[in-house]
Each structure stands twice: as structure tokens, then as C-alpha cells.
Amino acid sequence: MKTPHQSLNQAASAPASAAGTAGQAGAAPGDSGRPSRRSLLVGAGATALTGATALSAATAASAGATSAVSAAPADVVVPSPDQLPLTGGPEFPVGLFWPPHPYASTKERFAEIKGAGFDFVISGNYAGDGNIFKYQLGLARDTGLQLLISDDIQIRNMSRWFSISDTPTDFLSITPAEARALYTRARNAYGPYSSLAGFNLYDEPGAGWFTTLAKALAISRELAPQLLPYVNLLPSDDPAYYRNFVDTVKPSLISFDRYPLLSAGREDANYFHNWAIVRDAALRGDVPAWVFIQTLAYNNHREPTAAELRWQINVSLAYGAKGIQYFTYWTPEPARGEGFGPALITVEGRRTSRYYAAQQINNGWLHPVGRELKPLxxxxxxxxxxxxxxxxxxxxxxxxxxxxxxxxxxxxxxxxxxxxxxxxxxxxxxxxxxxxxxxxxxxxxxxxxxxxxxxxxxxxxxxxxxxxxxxxxxxxxxxxxxxxxxx
Structure with missing residues (x-):
């Protein structure tokens, strides 16, 4: 769906050298009612202007340490998923997107998330300030959760708003040294928190961005091999989109979102097709496959029942899912214009029936069966x-x-x-x-x-x-x- 925010993001999502390809590989045919995850992230504080200011600061801060910010080596070791947060260990990861907003970020709210059987949170919902991230990392640590941070001031500048190029004259690009300086700042700021699982590098990239993402992941692995470099992909019926992601980016996982529960009781006719393609790509790269499930109504999509939450999860498990994520947890506000209905928690902060359904599914089924399936x-x-x-x-x-x-x-x-x-x-x-x-x-x-x-x-x-x-x-x-x- 083309919203003003999404159009802005699409215009900024392709490096100059790939203007004709970025953003074109993934939009699902006939799925014009798909919510703009990009618009949510933009609304959470992602702006290239504030990012450019941070970029200048990061570059200046590193001016006296040229040897420490040289280009990332080409032979950086790719950690096994078994060695990383969330993809490693025996526990099946269950996460959420669109958590409580900063005013609702309290110990009680984060305990509510944990009590519903969630393991990790992808930051968002207007959390874009470094102090807010640190506060939420503290809440996550105290309640036994982990956080994937969508940091628009450092991380997104090296992976989304600017391409990484060895040619300083390239339009809207930064050098590998500048990218390393940005990542170092984020790592140093948030790394002391044990609840930091990693960074959300890009949500729904077009294929034209894969080369820059490969460089960004290499930098992440060189400077913080213990952190998960997270990328979520577009829904797509094109196998080449996911194969190229695996071959070029060499990710630690494949995550994608496709929401199959349409209005008037219909199903997305290509849901299983998309899952089969993602499964093949994950096996090709020997990495886990994660998926988002639909928790709410929005344009051209219906409100799921408890059985439909279970159905999305169990079909995904049958197709080999090694991680389940909920879209969304907190309800996006009506002003976004995409017709969002109540999710697990309403805009006002009240629990819906889907909160209790998710709590039962996560704790009573998904975690136990996930422990069995994760190593297989x-x-x-x-x-x-x-x-x-x-x-x-x-x-x-x-x-x-x-x-x-x-x-x-x-x-x-x-x-x-x-x-x-x-x-x-x-x-x-x-x-x-x-x-x-x-x-x-x-x-x-x-x-x-x-x-x-x-x-x-x-x-x-x-x-x-x-x-x-x-x-x-x-x-x-x-x-x-x-x-x-x-x-």
C-alpha cells in the first residue's frame, strides 16, 4: 500500500546505482492492502535528516582514529546461528513488533509482555532516542526479555539511509570507515546491557540494497560477533529475491512478513507459495526461517480469531519456522490511516482477547513444541x-x-x-x-x-x-x- 510515509521510504531505499531495482522484488501481487511496516518505522523516528547530523558527529569523533575505522575486511567470519542470541540455544524465539510506546514503557508493561510468553521485542512505536533505548533495555533486562534495537541515528545510517561505498562521490553514500564508526557508537552505547540481542538493520529492503546490507552485516560481525544482525524481508512470490538475499547478504536468519487473513473470510492465495519459497531459501543458506503472524484487522484484512492465530503459527511450524513474531503487539493509532483494529493491546493499553489467546498459545504450545523442533x-x-x-x-x-x-x-x-x-x-x-x-x-x-x-x-x-x-x-x-x- 502506498502511503506518504512509504513513498518517502521507497524513494530513499535504493542506492543511486540500483535505482531501478530496489523495492521492486517483493510486493505481493494483489496484496495492496498489506500494512506499511515501513511507515510504522518511519513514524517511530526514522529520518535521514537527523541521521545525517549523527553521521557528521560520528565522522568527527573518529577523525583521530583512522586505523580503528578502516574498511571492513572481506574475510569476516560468519557466526553460526547457534552462536547468536535468539537463533542459538534451546529456546524457541517468540517476539513482537510495535511494543508499548515510551510513555507506556514501564516495568509492569514489560512484565505483561513476558507473561504472555514473549522472549524478545523489536523496538518501535516512537522509541527513537538513545536514552529511551537504554531505559527499555533496562526494563527488558529486569523482566527477562531481549531487545532488537531499530536505531535510526547510528545503525540505520549505515544500513538503510545511506549506501556503503568505497567511492566518496557516490550519491547518499558513506565509506566503510564511516559505517564502522557509526556501528561502534551504537555498540558502545547499548552493548553493556545484557538484554541487547542485536540491531534491526533494515525492514523490508528491495533487492537493490543487498550489496550494502552485505557490507553492513560484515561490519556488524567484525565489531560485535556476539550480536544478531536482523533484517526482515518483503513478502514476495519471486524465489530470486530470497535466494539473492541468502547468497549476497549471507544472513544469520531469514525473516519475512505476509498476512494471509483477508476480509470476508478469504485467504491470501499465495501464502503457502511464499512460505515454500522462504523455506527453500533458508535451507539453501542453512539458516533459521522466521515469520510474522497477523494479530489485527487493517485495510482489506480481518481481525483474527484465537484459532486463526494458532493456524498461522502451526502452518508456519509445518513449513519449518524457527521463530515466530507478532504483528503487532500494541495497536498503532488511527491517525496512521491504514485502518488498524485492536491488536493484543489496544491503543489505550487494554488487553484484548487476542492477548490471552497469545498467552495460552505461546506458553502452553509454542514454547514446548518449539524446543522440540528448533534443532531439527x-x-x-x-x-x-x-x-x-x-x-x-x-x-x-x-x-x-x-x-x-x-x-x-x-x-x-x-x-x-x-x-x-x-x-x-x-x-x-x-x-x-x-x-x-x-x-x-x-x-x-x-x-x-x-x-x-x-x-x-x-x-x-x-x-x-x-x-x-x-x-x-x-x-x-x-x-x-x-x-x-x-x-
Missing amino acids: VSESVVHANETPLPNGAVGFTPTDLVPGISGSPVVVGTFRSRDAASGDRWLLVANRSHSAPAKAVVAVDQQKVGSVGVFQAGRQKYLPQRVGPVRVSLAPGAATLIKLGVK
Whole structure:
């Protein structure tokens, strides 16, 4: 959707050398009602003018330390996702966008976020000042949360508002040395806080910006390899957009947003297609895939039910998601002009029914099952008993371990261990419907499968079952996890 803010951002989003390509790779066809995440970020304090002032200050501050701000080396080591905040460790990351605004940033509000089962917060909602970031980092630390900072004064100047170029005469560019000086200032300002997970370098870049992002990530990894360099991508039906991101930028994860719940009960016809493309790109780069889920109504999109929240999460898990993010947590104010309805928390700060639904889903299902799925590798994802298949979906075909799946339409993600010696498989069986219950039967080859376990989220363990057909009964939007022990 073209809002005045978005048009400004698109004009500033492409380096002069890529004016014809940036911003064109990703807009989903027919999704003109998609909310402008860019407009939210611009409204949170992102301006190139204030950034230019900070750039001059950063350059002046580094004038006496030329050797400390030389160009980033080309051989910077790319840390494994296992070594970084949120992507590493056993816990499945659950995050949110558009947190409480500065006036509502209190210990009680951050405890409310933690109580709903969230692990990290992406800054925004008019938090753009360094003092506010430090205050929120302190709140996050005290409540057990982590923060990804969208810093428009240092970080965005090196990754979004200006391209990074070795040619000082390039229009709207900074040198690698200046970029390193900017990153150093942000790292030194916020790095002492244990709650700092990393920096939000760019939200929804066009493909023309990938070269600069590659340089920005290299600088981030050289100067603070312990921090997560975060980029969220556009929705797109073009596989090249995500493949080029993986090959050029060498990211630590792939995050994207696509909101499938349209008005009048419709679904985005290309939602599964986009997920299949992102899954392939994540496997190509051997990095986690994260996604945003829709929590609110806005132009041409409906308000989700609790079952529709579950459905988005479980379909994403079946497609291999290793991180779930909510768009939005706090409700954007009506003056933004995009028809935003209430999210988890209203504009006035009241909890909605979706807050309690998210709290139950996150704590009672997503975190327990996420711990099981996070270390596994997505092997396949298929739609069983669904005719016709959605665009981009693959129909079920018999396998050595699962010769058949009958009954209601379900989405089945199959996962394997990273240990090549293990033949065990995990099946995440998700209800294809967010409005009707499902019953399915998963057939098991008894000659090859030695044990069957059905995951019990409340007990964090697998309940053994007789080796044979597994009968699955799912509420709307729900899922179950089955482990097959191979003989």
C-alpha cells in the first residue's frame, strides 16, 4: 500500500546505482492492502535528516582514529546461528513488533509482555532516542526479555539511509570507515546491557540494497560477533529475491512478513507459495526461517480469531519456522490511516482477547513444541487430502515410513535430526482449516518404524503409542507432533 510515509521510504531505499531495482522484488501481487511496516518505522523516528547530523558527529569523533575505522575486511567470519542470541540455544524465539510506546514503557508493561510468553521485542512505536533505548533495555533486562534495537541515528545510517561505498562521490553514500564508526557508537552505547540481542538493520529492503546490507552485516560481525544482525524481508512470490538475499547478504536468519487473513473470510492465495519459497531459501543458506503472524484487522484484512492465530503459527511450524513474531503487539493509532483494529493491546493499553489467546498459545504450545523442533531440519512439507492444492503447495505422496494419510485436509511437515546417523523422523501435523476441526489417520510402516510417540506439550514428553496407524484429532488451527523411531 502506498502511503506518504512509504513513498518517502521507497524513494530513499535504493542506492543511486540500483535505482531501478530496489523495492521492486517483493510486493505481493494483489496484496495492496498489506500494512506499511515501513511507515510504522518511519513514524517511530526514522529520518535521514537527523541521521545525517549523527553521521557528521560520528565522522568527527573518529577523525583521530583512522586505523580503528578502516574498511571492513572481506574475510569476516560468519557466526553460526547457534552462536547468536535468539537463533542459538534451546529456546524457541517468540517476539513482537510495535511494543508499548515510551510513555507506556514501564516495568509492569514489560512484565505483561513476558507473561504472555514473549522472549524478545523489536523496538518501535516512537522509541527513537538513545536514552529511551537504554531505559527499555533496562526494563527488558529486569523482566527477562531481549531487545532488537531499530536505531535510526547510528545503525540505520549505515544500513538503510545511506549506501556503503568505497567511492566518496557516490550519491547518499558513506565509506566503510564511516559505517564502522557509526556501528561502534551504537555498540558502545547499548552493548553493556545484557538484554541487547542485536540491531534491526533494515525492514523490508528491495533487492537493490543487498550489496550494502552485505557490507553492513560484515561490519556488524567484525565489531560485535556476539550480536544478531536482523533484517526482515518483503513478502514476495519471486524465489530470486530470497535466494539473492541468502547468497549476497549471507544472513544469520531469514525473516519475512505476509498476512494471509483477508476480509470476508478469504485467504491470501499465495501464502503457502511464499512460505515454500522462504523455506527453500533458508535451507539453501542453512539458516533459521522466521515469520510474522497477523494479530489485527487493517485495510482489506480481518481481525483474527484465537484459532486463526494458532493456524498461522502451526502452518508456519509445518513449513519449518524457527521463530515466530507478532504483528503487532500494541495497536498503532488511527491517525496512521491504514485502518488498524485492536491488536493484543489496544491503543489505550487494554488487553484484548487476542492477548490471552497469545498467552495460552505461546506458553502452553509454542514454547514446548518449539524446543522440540528448533534443532531439527525441515525435510519436507506436504498438504494431504486437499483438492485442489493451494498455489505452491505440494501434495502428499507415500514415503518409506508413512505410506498414507487419510481423513481431513492437513499440512504435514517432516523433520530429521542433524545427526546423519539417526533415522528417526518427526511429523508436525497441522489442521489445514482455521474454522473446522479435523480428523486424520497417519499410516505407519510397521516393518521400518520401531516406536511411535505423540508429544504432550504440558508434560514436555512423548506419550508412547502402539506402532500402527496414528489417529489425529485437531481443533481448528491446532497441530500435533509425532515422533517415529526407526528400527
